[in-house]
Amino acid sequence: MQHSILHIPLQESLFVKDPTSSIVGKSILEHGLILLSEIGLEDFTFKKLAIKISSTESTIYRYFENKHQFLSYLFNFYWAWMDVNIAFAITNIDNPIERLRRIIRLITKKVSNDVRTPFIDEALLQDVIALESSKTFLSKKVDEENQAGYFLQYKRLVDRISAVIIEINPNYAYPNALVSTVLESSFHQRYFGNHLPRLTNEMHIDARLEDFLLDLCLKTLA
Amino acid sequence: MQHSILHIPLQESLFVKDPTSSIVGKSILEHGLILLSEIGLEDFTFKKLAIKISSTESTIYRYFENKHQFLSYLFNFYWAWMDVNIAFAITNIDNPIERLRRIIRLITKKVSNDVRTPFIDEALLQDVIALESSKTFLSKKVDEENQAGYFLQYKRLVDRISAVIIEINPNYAYPNALVSTVLESSFHQRYFGNHLPRLTNEMHIDARLEDFLLDLCLKTLA
């Protein structure tokens, strides 16, 4: 029996040549993600990745302009994939509070590999994005990259969740700010829980993180 | 008349040689901050700074191991300075809600240069920290650096504000998480307001940012 494959199409500005269109391309995605998770963005180089996949630097440069673009590709992949999952989790749920509850559960839950995406291991991806995603937008090139659509998937998801917020409380003045705060916080708090515990309160535990953020939203919107 | 000078002493792990102890050291701080604010951490090099201050790379290396340590120095300087200001702003204020209000005002307010710190322009520093501070802890070396005290001032401030949170509501389960979320959010939301407006709601305006975060805290703690 043939398994279903989930294709996540991304904007052309996120690559030089679509990595999903060739075998080397897919190998760059798969092993690039693994290497990133192993050594972090600072030490990650196309040279090291080329050696890992028995290819050359210039081959990788034909898919991505530089490692920053590669990270942005993964960043958009993650949020687009999350968006699909969230859309699925909230269809046919009428109560907006229940929808928000499910969204926050998805966001705070440790994910496991989605077999529908063959060359991306979502468990690794979540860790990489948690550590590196802020670096995609905290740069002197934001405006230029924003223009090019580097943050489209993220903005789309924020909009989607904001719509739920507005349903819960149409008078709340800062729906998008609340959503982006919750999304950023979900990464940072978990990270603090693992590495800087004094900055948080045992947020490495999924259930606590979920409770913290849901409580924050519901009380703020009450 | 002699002006008062505010000395912010920092841990020895944050430098090789104390930059406040010599003229070149102070010049490194002053012009390093300016250069950082101009070109961002990615493009910042000791070579460029050396040219700017008519000195050499190796001289700068005698003060800081690398640019990451230099950033961490500024990061701790900022939070230590903020801690002093907060301590001052809340002395003799009995009502914890009023204290929290003043703290959030200080955190969300655009700062201007503090003349008591001769070689650091706090207005520049705030911008630099808003853009770069996440990069101090989002690294594969966190644990090692945490051990060395790279985040001490930040943790100290979080503790101080958490104490106020606990006074307001002793039963609230996540005081530190709430505080670090608010601190991180204050930077990111303002940044989004300036560069990625769809992720927020006009948070480049100090008063709105203040209202958003204060409202978030008070409702959560109610």
Added chain:
DNA sequence: TTTTAATTAATAGTAATACTATTATATTTG
């Protein structure tokens, strides 16, 4: 006061990084 020691600065390197240009080899298409 002079010699010695210690500190500081400048010069000159090196290995690695982030690319680019050129050439070679496939693959596709008219």
Added chain:
DNA sequence: CAAATATAATAGTATTACTATTAATTAAAA
């Protein structure tokens, strides 16, 4: 099947992030 096109490998370059060595200055001891 030739021509055009796409892909890959090789070989380079400028810059970065340092380190080691030497030179100059300052401070301390004899």
